[in-house]
Amino acid sequence: MPHANMLTVVHHDDxxxxxxxxxxxxxxxxxxxxSDEGEHVVTDILMTQAYRRREATH
Known part of the structure; x- marks a missing residue:
């Protein structure tokens, strides 16, 4: 299951x-x-944007 630091859902009405x-x-x-607030189900999706920030490794 993917993890995202920030997930934005764009709905059909923008x-x-x-x-x-x-x-x-x-x-x-x-x-x-x-999320920490619980489970969410979204069905009117136009697009999603997920970002994951990782610690730098040397």
Missing amino acids: TRTSFKDVRYELHRDGIRIW
């Missing part, structure tokens, strides 16, 4: 919902997101 520090699963009928 509104955006952002989540911080989440795990998520993309499905044919939407996205399921697990």
Whole structure:
């Protein structure tokens, strides 16, 4: 299951919902997101943007 430090969901009406520090699963009928606030299911998705910041390794 992918992890994202910042996940933005763009809805069909061009509104955006952002989540911080989440795990998520993309499905044919939407996205399921697990955050500190609990589980979220979003079905009206136009696009998602996920960013993961990693510590630098030397």
